[in-house]
Amino acid sequence: MKPRILIIYTGGTIGMIEDPVTKTLRPFDFDHLIENVPKVKMLDYVIDNLQISPPIDSSDMNPVYWGELAEAIRDNYDSYDGFVVLHGTDTMAYTASALSFMLKGLSKPVIITGSQLPIGEVRTDGEENLITALQIAAARHPDGKPMVQEVAILFENYLWRGNRSTKRSADNFNAFRSANYPELAKIGLGIAFAPEALDRAPGKSLEFSSAMDPAVTCIDLYPGLTKESLEYQLSQPGLKGVVLRTYGAGNGPTAPWFTETIREACDRGLVVLNVSQCQSGSVMPRRYKAGEMLAGAGAVSGRDMTFEAAITKMMYLFGLGLSRDEVIERLETDLAGEVTI
Ligand code: ASP
Numbered sequence: 001m002k003p004r005i006l007i008i009y010t011g012g013t014i015g016m017i018e019d020p021v022t023k024t025l026r027p028f029d030f031d032h033l034i035e036n037v038p039k040v041k042m043l044d045y046v047i048d049n050l051q052i053s054p055p056i057d058s059s060d061m062n063p064v065y066w067g068e069l070a071e072a073i074r075d076n077y078d079s080y081d082g083f084v085v086l087h088g089t090d091t092m093a094y095t096a097s098a099l100s101f102m103l104k105g106l107s108k109p110v111i112i113t114g115s116q117l118p119i120g121e122v123r124t125d126g127e128e129n130l131i132t133a134l135q136i137a138a139a140r141h142p143d144g145k146p147m148v149q150e151v152a153i154l155f156e157n158y159l160w161r162g163n164r165s166t167k168r169s170a171d172n173f174n175a176f177r178s179a180n181y182p183e184l185a186k187i188g189l190g191i192a193f194a195p196e197a198l199d200r201a202p203g204k205s206l207e208f209s210s211a212m213d214p215a216v217t218c219i220d221l222y223p224g225l226t227k228e229s230l231e232y233q234l235s236q237p238g239l240k241g242v243v244l245r246t247y248g249a250g251n252g253p254t255a256p257w258f259t260e261t262i263r264e265a266c267d268r269g270l271v272v273l274n275v276s277q278c279q280s281g282s283v284m285p286r287r288y289k290a291g292e293m294l295a296g297a298g299a300v301s302g303r304d305m306t307f308e309a310a311i312t313k314m315m316y317l318f319g320l321g322l323s324r325d326e327v328i329e330r331l332e333t334d335l336a337g338e339v340t341i
Contacts, residue, residue, distance in 0.1 A: 003138035011055030012088025058088025063212035082137030096162025159185035179280030213318035250283030251290035266298030275302035
């Protein structure tokens with residue numbers, strides 16, 4: 001049986017062409033993209049495709065598109081062995097994180113890739129990324145089941161867990177990294193999977209949800225943040241949750257106004273999730289007084305979650321219509337491999 005793969009094209013640099021007048025890159029259609037990768041025909045797979053119409057720069061990605069992507073995968077879940085999502089790099093890690101929650105319990109591969117150079121350019125990284133993504137989506141374990149059973153980002157030399165990834169470079173071909181979780185595979189002459197890193201838990205079943213509630217925001221700490229600014233950001237009408245990007249191991253100012261403002265927001269019913277501005281390492285709320293005070297005010301520890309995973313996890317949990325306590329309980333739980341408990 002030939003592997004059956006569904007490619008879902010959303011846009012991004014991989015399929016872009018240069019505007020002849022302005023010289024800026026803009027998204028173009030899937031036919032143009034696939035014409036530039038004749039080698040795809042050398043793979044003995046059945047490949048079908050869907051596309052977001054019109055394709056977008058991923059800077060325009062939003063929760064509505066995530067819902068459409070998740071639904072497209074759910075609707076085609078039984079008809080394909082794997083899925084390849086072609087996506088711009090700018091928000092790829094957010095989409096990967098969102099899909100990992102919306103498609104919880106996946107037992108088939110959803111491989112997201114794109115490129116730094118458009119597919120039509122001589123030195124493009126898009127051709128190799130697309131071919132490798134297709135091969136990973138088709139890869140089988142000796143037990144006959146898909147090798148990858150989760151949402152992952154394939155870029156240049158690595159396959160990363162989607163909800164552990166972050167875009168780290170605007171120009172390096174190895175544009176992504178996952179500082180708190182090892183690679184799922186290393187791409188060289190061959191594709192070397194890391195069995196201990198892959199989520200291949202037996203008996204998984206798909207728990208689908210496409211509702212994302214965008215009533216969340218992000219607040220970045222910096223020396224000089226004022227009480228007025230913090231209060232203003234926390235008092236947006238309808239706001240349900242805040243990802244607070246703190247210093248180091250999850251620390252914030254010890255000034256009483258700061259702790260009191262956070263406590264007051266939590267008492268009003270907001271969920272405040274503490275993630276670190278550092279790319280690697282974890283929030284450790286009891287390591288410093290400055291972190292303990294934040295925890296005491298009601299902030300929930302995001303441990304070693306990426307910002308991308310934290311904000312999309314909140315949208316997902318509020319989208320399920322859960323109470324504040326239920327949201328907090330699940331923020332402290334590993335739902336899709338996004339956090340080390
Ligand atoms: N702006 C592009 C996008 O995210 C960048 C890329 O694809 O690399 O759609």
